[in-house]
Amino acid sequence: MNSQEFNQQDLSRIKQLCDDAGMKLTHQRLEIYKELLAVMDHPSAERVHKRLQKRLPTIAIDTVYRTLATFTEFGILKKLNVSNDRTLFDINIEPHHHFVCTHCKAVEDIYWHDFDKTTLPEAVTEVGQVQSRHLELHGICNRCMNEKGQ
Amino acid sequence: MNSQEFNQQDLSRIKQLCDDAGMKLTHQRLEIYKELLAVMDHPSAERVHKRLQKRLPTIAIDTVYRTLATFTEFGILKKLNVSNDRTLFDINIEPHHHFVCTHCKAVEDIYWHDFDKTTLPEAVTEVGQVQSRHLELHGICNRCMNEKGQ
DNA sequence: CTATCAATTAAGAATGAATCTTAACGAAGG
DNA sequence: CCTTCGTTAAGATTCATTCTTAATTGATAG
Numbered sequence: 456m457n458s459q460e461f462n463q464q465d466l467s468r469i470k471q472l473c474d475d476a477g478m479k480l481t482h483q484r485l486e487i488y489k490e491l492l493a494v495m496d497h498p499s500a501e502r503v504h505k506r507l508q509k510r511l512p513t514i515a516i517d518t519v520y521r522t523l524a525t526f527t528e529f530g531i532l533k534k535l536n537v538s539n540d541r542t543l544f545d546i547n548i549e550p551h552h553h554f555v556c557t558h559c560k561a562v563e564d565i566y567w568h569d570f571d572k573t574t575l576p577e578a579v580t581e582v583g584q585v586q587s588r589h590l591e592l593h594g595i596c597n598r599c600m601n602e603k604g605q
Numbered sequence: 606m607n608s609q610e611f612n613q614q615d616l617s618r619i620k621q622l623c624d625d626a627g628m629k630l631t632h633q634r635l636e637i638y639k640e641l642l643a644v645m646d647h648p649s650a651e652r653v654h655k656r657l658q659k660r661l662p663t664i665a666i667d668t669v670y671r672t673l674a675t676f677t678e679f680g681i682l683k684k685l686n687v688s689n690d691r692t693l694f695d696i697n698i699e700p701h702h703h704f705v706c707t708h709c710k711a712v713e714d715i716y717w718h719d720f721d722k723t724t725l726p727e728a729v730t731e732v733g734q735v736q737s738r739h740l741e742l743h744g745i746c747n748r749c750m751n752e753k754g755q
Numbered sequence: 756c757t758a759t760c761a762a763t764t765a766a767g768a769a770t771g772a773a774t775c776t777t778a779a780c781g782a783a784g785g
Numbered sequence: 786c787c788t789t790c791g792t793t794a795a796g797a798t799t800c801a802t803t804c805t806t807a808a809t810t811g812a813t814a815g
Contacts, residue, residue: 479782481792501772515794520773534689541772542689554732563732567725575717575742582704582713583746590740592725596733629811631763651801665765670802689773691801758815769804780793785786 460493469531476529486511487522491532491546497553497562499541537562537591552589556596565592610643619681626679636661637672641682641696647703647712649691687712687741702739706746715742 469488473480490507491498498506504519523544526532535543537555543562552565567590575585595603619638623630640657641648648656654669673694676682685693687705693712702715717740725735745753 479791481782483793499772513794515796516772517774517795518793521793524774536686536689539684539686539692554729554735556733557736565726565729565732569726570723573720576715576719579704579715579742581747582715583706583748584744584750585704585742586707586744588740588742590738592729592735592738594734594736597731598733600734629762631810633764649801663765665767666801667766667803668764671764674803756815759813761812762810764809765807767805770802772801773799775798776796778794780791782791783789785788 461489465489465492472529472531476525476531478525478529483511483514483518484522484526486514487519488526488531488546491544495546497535497537497543497545499543501541503544535562550587552592554592554594554596556599557593558595558599561596561598563596565590611639615639615642622679622681626675626681628675628679633661633664633668634672634676636664637669638676638681638696641694645696647685647693647695649693651691653694685712700737702742704742704744704746706749707743708745708749711746711748713746715740 466485469485470480473484478484486507487503490503494506500520500523501516503523504514504516507514507519523532527534527544530548531546533545533548535545535553537543537553538560547564550571552567552570554563554565555561556563570590571588575588579585616635619635620630623634628634636657637653640653644656650670650673651666653673654664654666657664657669673682677684677694680698681696683695683698685695685703687693687703688710697714700721702717702720704713704715705711706713720740721738725738729735
């Protein structure tokens with residue numbers, strides 16, 4: 456991790472976020488946040504734990520689960536239910552969508568601002584009031600496609 | 606269950622589907638299929654099992670899980686990963702989308718054919734080849750909204 | 756009608772992700 | 786230093802889902 460990946464601005468941000476949520480910015484919480492920002496894929500709690508163990512050999516898996524849950528509660532993270540086995544976490548809280556590779560299970564962010572602004576079909580109002588929309592694209596990612604070709 | 610809910614046509618259909626998949630249409634499989642068609646909400650395996658027990662008191666939860674997995678494998682059902690606790694199942698295999706109530710967790714089908722036909726943003730091609738798209742709308746359903754008002 | 760055989764099922768054990776319990780820790784203020 | 790209160794580590798626990806195994810079913814052939 457270098458200064459480009461986690462800078463003073465990120466530190467101020469997570470300090471502020473914890474402060475707003477009325478919780479202490481502990482060493483573990485900071486490291487979990489840094490790890491998520493550094494890698495920016497969509498890891499499971501288990502994967503975050505495994506990565507952190509290099510730097511924090513004593514960190515308990517439960518602390519990771521608890522911290523991720525707390526961060527989610529305060530809107531610092533989003534949960535992702537793209538597969539039905541483990542829950543994934545997304546540090547990117549801007550409105551965006553996902554491409555899920557059916558082959559390698561990788562999840563990629565997709566931005567589609569025009570779609571975010573389109574009016575939903577009228578029939579939706581008969582169901583309820585929409586607060587957010589999330590599009591899931593399923594298919595084969597280019598990386599897997601290339602591996603198949605070779 | 607009356608003839609309107611499960612007719613001869615439905616029976617032929619599931620017979621054909623099982624035949625195509627090279628599996629026997631057993632009593633348990635038929636009852637699970639009937640149950641899903643009859644209710645048409647998006648139940649969990651546990652819920653299907655609970656409902657079936659009235660008619661099939663000895664059916665094992667494992668049979669329900671196994672049958673739902675088999676049906677999914679052969680495209681008779683679709684899995685739904687809207688929440689991260691239990692997996693839900695959808696007997697409706699036409700392309701469609703979902704509204705998920707954040708309050709009561711109910712899932713409603715949404716059709717939006719115009720959207721199904723729109724071209725995806727160009728940036729998606731840099732990620733991979735899309736095979737299907739699924740939109741998840743989150744919000745409060747009208748039923749919950751009305752209950753709140755009272 | 757009976758035997759055989761393969762597929763399916765029931766029951767309970769096992770797995771594994773996620774959560775809970777409890778005691779110890781540690782930072783902040785007095 | 787001492788106390789307090791939120792946080793953590795460790796291990797136990799829960800609960801959805803899957804696996805194992807033996808029994809059952811149903812189709813087919815004799």
